[in-house]
Amino acid sequence: MKRIFITGALLTLIFNNAKAQDDKSEIDSSYYKNRKLKVEEVNFVTGYYTQNGNNSAVTGGIGSEHLTDVATSIDLKLHKKNKRNNIHSFNFELGVDVYSSASSDKIDPTTISSASMGDVRVYPSASYNYNNVESNYNVGGGLSFSKEFDYTSYGSFLNYSKASKDNNREISLKFNVFFDTWKVILPLELRPPGYGSGSENDKNLVDNKPRNSYNLSSSFSQVINKNIQLSFLMDLGYQEGLLGTSFQRVYFDNGMERIEKLPSTRIKLPAGLRANIFLSDNIVLRTFYRYYTDSWKVNANTISIEPVYKISAFTSFGLLLRIHHQNQAEYFKPISQHSKTDEFYTSDFDLSTFDSNLIVANARFSAPNDGVLGLKKINTVELRYGFYHRVTGLSSHIITLLLKFK
Amino acid sequence: MPFAIISCTSVKEYQKSKINDVDMALTTKKSEKNETNFILYREASSGANGGKTGGGCGCN
Numbered sequence: 485m486k487r488i489f490i491t492g493a494l495l496t497l498i499f500n501n502a503k504a505q506d507d508k509s510e511i512d513s514s515y516y517k518n519r520k521l522k523v524e525e526v527n528f529v530t531g532y533y534t535q536n537g538n539n540s541a542v543t544g545g546i547g548s549e550h551l552t553d554v555a556t557s558i559d560l561k562l563h564k565k566n567k568r569n570n571i572h573s574f575n576f577e578l579g580v581d582v583y584s585s586a587s588s589d590k591i592d593p594t595t596i597s598s599a600s601m602g603d604v605r606v607y608p609s610a611s612y613n614y615n616n617v618e619s620n621y622n623v624g625g626g627l628s629f630s631k632e633f634d635y636t637s638y639g640s641f642l643n644y645s646k647a648s649k650d651n652n653r654e655i656s657l658k659f660n661v662f663f664d665t666w667k668v669i670l671p672l673e674l675r676p677p678g679y680g681s682g683s684e685n686d687k688n689l690v691d692n693k694p695r696n697s698y699n700l701s702s703s704f705s706q707v708i709n710k711n712i713q714l715s716f717l718m719d720l721g722y723q724e725g726l727l728g729t730s731f732q733r734v735y736f737d738n739g740m741e742r743i744e745k746l747p748s749t750r751i752k753l754p755a756g757l758r759a760n761i762f763l764s765d766n767i768v769l770r771t772f773y774r775y776y777t778d779s780w781k782v783n784a785n786t787i788s789i790e791p792v793y794k795i796s797a798f799t800s801f802g803l804l805l806r807i808h809h810q811n812q813a814e815y816f817k818p819i820s821q822h823s824k825t826d827e828f829y830t831s832d833f834d835l836s837t838f839d840s841n842l843i844v845a846n847a848r849f850s851a852p853n854d855g856v857l858g859l860k861k862i863n864t865v866e867l868r869y870g871f872y873h874r875v876t877g878l879s880s881h882i883i884t885l886l887l888k889f890k
Numbered sequence: 891m892p893f894a895i896i897s898c899t900s901v902k903e904y905q906k907s908k909i910n911d912v913d914m915a916l917t918t919k920k921s922e923k924n925e926t927n928f929i930l931y932r933e934a935s936s937g938a939n940g941g942k943t944g945g946g947c948g949c950n
Contacts (some may be wrong), residue, residue, distance in 0.1 A: 527920055529920060529921060529923060529924070531924035533924065533928055535928075535932075553928075555924050555927070557923070650900055650901070650902070650903075651903065651906075652898075652900060652901055705916050706898060707898065707901050707906075707909055708898040708899075709898065709899050709901060710901055710905050710906070710908055710909065711908055711909075713909055713914065713916060714916070715916045752935075752936070754935065754936065758916050760913075760914045760915075760916060762908040762909075762911070762914060768911065768913040768914060770913070770914075774935075776935035776936075778934075778935070780934075782934045782935060784933070784934070784935035786935070792913045794911075794913065797911070800913055802913070808933060808935075810933060810934055810935055813934060834931070834932055834933065834934055835934045840932075840933065842925070842929070844925065846921070848912075848913075848921075850912075866919075866921040868921050868922070868925070870925055872928075872929075872932070874932070878932070880928065880932075882924060882925055882928065884921050884922075884923075884924050884925070886920060886921040888920075
């Protein structure tokens with residue numbers, strides 16, 4: 485009921501605002517020519533990700549973390565100008581992830597295809613934005629859905645931004661909600677009698693638990709001069725429900741085994757600063773810093789620097805370096821170190837103390853007039869390769885291809 | 891940083907050829923989407939970078 489009410493309220497607010505502006509336009513500017521809905525751009529993004537490590541949370545903080553993921557998404561952006569040249573934009577996206585995980589196969593070691601060993605995640609979304617050119621503001625909202633074997637997510641958002649008359653500064657707000665449900669899949673040896681495996685072929689049922697997320701994002705951006713602009717970003721996030729992962733094992737110092745247990749609420753407070761600088765005629769420096777803290781006592785600092793060398797306005801090469809340090813959640817301990825008196829416990833190394841580095845090489849080719857490689861419809865081709873390393877031993881490779889059609 | 895804000899100047903639209911360059915955008919690029927997504931799963935901190943902060947399992 486709550487999710488229907490919030491979603492309905494968000495959409496009503498957006499569409500009423502846009503309609504009111506259009507009604508005004510019809511009265512005041514009936515002599516202007518109406519415009520048709522046009523395709524602004526289509527983006528196709530596909531990527532391959534693979535990781536290796538030896539701290540799988542499914543097996544209590546030891547064991548293979550090998551995982552592969554092929555993620556592909558396509559989005560379509562449409563826009564229409566009204567009689568006052570204000571812009572209605574519609575965005576539709578469909579994403580599909582196909583992944584396999586060695587550790588998930590250890591949920592039930594007696595089978596070779598237990599729940600979630602290999603899975604497909606499908607996530608469509610739709611959004612609408614109204615840009616009032618006269619008053620320099622945007623208002624919009626959207627809906628999203630995500631479905632994989634054991635996890636279903638419904639999301640919606642509302643956004644508003646207002647720019648100054650000279651377009652040199654802008655404030656924006658975005659409110660996101662996600663209402664998620666996941667199957668409580670337990671490791672084989674910890675299932676009570678009659679408790680299911682989560683498999684579609686299993687007649688025994690499993691529990692379903694909610695996880696809800698609420699997030700308010702704000703940003704303030706400022707053009708400093710002809711070569712520099714920056715933005716301050718701050719989020720406030722709140723999560724409630726099942727925040728632990730039910731098939732992740734924890735082994736205690738007395739040999740006891742349980743499933744991971746984490747608090748049912750979490751408050752997140754990240755704040756960031758992004759500054760982009762045109763250093764010379766052909767070098768752009770993109771920088772980002774973020775401080776993060778949350779109610780589980782995780783603190784983190786992240787910094788990234790990306791010099792981009794521009795051969796022309798349409799071709800550039802970039803090299804991104806990202807350094808991250810985080811302090812562990814107060815509930816994390818490695819295998820066999822938790823005490824039976826601990827109220828909450830996890831051996832998930834994603835919640836541990838670590839330093840990590842990411843390096844990404846990026847090439848972008850655009851040809852707005854002739855099309856890339858003479859193919860007129862292809863406006864931009866972008867190729868990225870990234871290598872990620874965490875001091876815990878986890879490392880990964882990611883390659884991404886973007887094609888933009890106009 | 892306060893110094894930078896104090897020293898900002900009013901930039902006219904016709905002076906924004908560099909500010910409006912695609913590599914100067916103050917948002918994450920569309921092609922960074924997959925990287926943002928895996929980092930969201932592999933690190934406990936998230937947010938304040940335009941990425942999502944909820945929704946999806948991320949349990950693998």
